[in-house]
Amino acid sequence: MRRGPGIAGLQHAVRTKEQYKVAGEEVKKNSLQAMHEQLSAFRSNLEEFARKYRADVRRDPVFRAQFHTMCANIGVDPLASNKSLWASALGFGDYYYELGVQVVEACLxxxxxNGxxxxxxxxxxxxxxxxxxxAEPVSEDDVVRAIKKLRVLGGGFDLVTIGGRAYVRSVPGELNLDKNRALEAAQARGYTSVADLAAAAGWSAGRADDTLQALTRxxxxxxxxxxxxxxxLYWFPCLSGAGGSAAEEQAAAAAGAAESGPAPG
Amino acid sequence: MGSFAFPYFHNYPPYFTLQPVKETRDKQVALWCSLVLQYCQHTKTFVLDVQGDSPLFVNKVINRKLNQEARVAILDELATQGRAEWMDKGKTRCLVYWRRVDEWAGAVTEFVRTFGLSDSVMTVDELSSGDDVRGTDLYGVHPEILTRALKLLEAQGKVRTFKGATPEELGVKFI
Incomplete structure (x- = not known):
């Protein structure tokens, strides 16, 4: 824009700028309003959907997983806040917090x-x-979601995949590649030995021994x-290859023992 | 008497080897301790032969047996809890208190009250295997355990004991 000379030119420039600003704000306001309208329509539609299918979402683990996928696709996190419309419409926040507590208890x-x-x-x-x-049924998807929420607390809760199976680790600390390999070698039978592991992984006996010792510690x-x-032999209670669910049964037994355990004295 | 249902860990081989890592071993020993008490209660076993091949310590199905060291460690732990007592220095035989001594003392008091035996005199032998105790909790109780319960009652001034010719002939007067 050419700047005119003198006072009149300056005033003109200021006026022009103001007009631009007014016009710009008008547009901004309009698009903001349109967005608000869209959002509230979206919100009310979603709320309606949530209310309509509330029972299904809460009751049916498969439907719940599909619902979560849909939310992820449109970029909303129904678990983001306990105060969100989701929490009020579905009671979701509490649902996963409660589940999270149960996950922690079961792990502890x-x-x-099982280490x-x-x-x-x-x-x-x-x-x-x-x-x-x-209680309403829980799916693996729900447990995974609850564990992901727990990560925020930094308690070392994490999901690891070994040999194509998913495990939940509830103590901080890394499973290095060697330990992973050892667990994988033991997966089929629930146990392994220094010689078996060395043969399966192509390691020296020393490396296999070190790894198994570390896992024992x-x-x-x-x-x-x-x-x-x-x-x-080195057995891994966390592996189900040990004839069913050893760790789980042991945990149940331990819980029983804790209840009826001998009083001191 | 129904057959005893062993807990799951009794079928899991590593439980038959004393674990080298302390935290793991503590848990292992705790589970074995409660199993020993439950098993002895179920089978009314009062004295455990540490070297024996009791199904408690031997699982033929998975071909594992608890070694001596582990057996002693478990019974040692029960002893510190007051739930077992070694009968010899060599730790080959062990009394198992699946009911504590004071509970056995309570059973004696209960028996005396139920049958109105105050002021009467009995021997330990009669108390554990006599006709009077047939059908009561006391029937079959090991005399050693009964003697300890009676000593406890004596300390509380509830009975007076008299030495007999043999330990089984220990006499007792209920006050």
Whole structure:
């Protein structure tokens, strides 16, 4: 824009600027209003949807997972806040907080037995048992969601995948590649030995031994010297290959023992 | 007597090896302790033979047996809890108090009250296997355990004991 000379030119420039500003604000206001309208329409539609299918969402784990996928696609997190419209419409916030607490309890109860590692299906069964038979069913998807919420607390809760199976780890600390490999080698039978692991992973006996020792120190592996050939076996209670769900059953037994345990003295 | 239902860990081989890591071992020993008490209560076992092949310590199905060291560790732990007592220095035989001594003392008091035996005199032998106690909790109780319960009652001034020719002939007067 050419600037005119003198006072008149300056005043003109100021006026022009103001007019631009007014026009700009008008547009902004309009688009903002349109967005507000869109949002409120979207919001009321979603709320209507949520209210309409509330019972289904709460009752049906599969539908709930689909609902979450839909929310993820349109970029809303129904769990973002307890005060969100989702929480009020679905009671979701509480739902996952409650589930989170049950997940923590189940993990803690079995920690000394499985070293703080549990297969996802085993955790799901433990959580379902805690909730009792009358409670609404929980899916693996729900448990995973609750665990992801727990990560915020920094308690070391995490999901790890070993040999294609999902595990929940409830103690801080990394599983390095060697330990992962050892768990993988033990997955089929629930146990492994220094020689087996060395053969399966193509390692030296020393490396296999170090790895299994470390896993034992962390409480993830239990040693077994009773095998008929005298070879020390390392069992992993977190692996279901050990004939069903060892850790889970142990946790139940431990809970029972804690209740009826001998009083001191 | 129904057959005893062993807990799951009794079928899990590493539980038959004393674990080298303390935290794991503590948990393992605690589970075994409660199993020993439950098993002894179920089978009314008062004295455990540490070297024996009791199904408690041996699981033939998974081909594992608890070694001596582990057995002693478990019973040692029960002993510190007051739920067991070694009968010899070599730790080969162990009394198991699946009911505590004061509970057995309570059972004696209950028996005396129910049958109105105040002021009467009995021997330990009669108290544990006599006709009078047939059908009561006291029937079959190991004389050693009964003697300890009676000593406890004596300390409380509830009975007076008299030495007999043999330990089984320990006499007791209920006051």
């Amino acid at each position: 109860a079995s920690r000394s037995l 703080g590692m549990m297969e996802l299906p085993a955790l799901l069964r433990a959580v379902s048992r805690r909730r009792g038979g009358a 962390e409480g993830l592996a239990w040693v077994d010297d009773g095998a008929p050939d005298g070879v020390r």
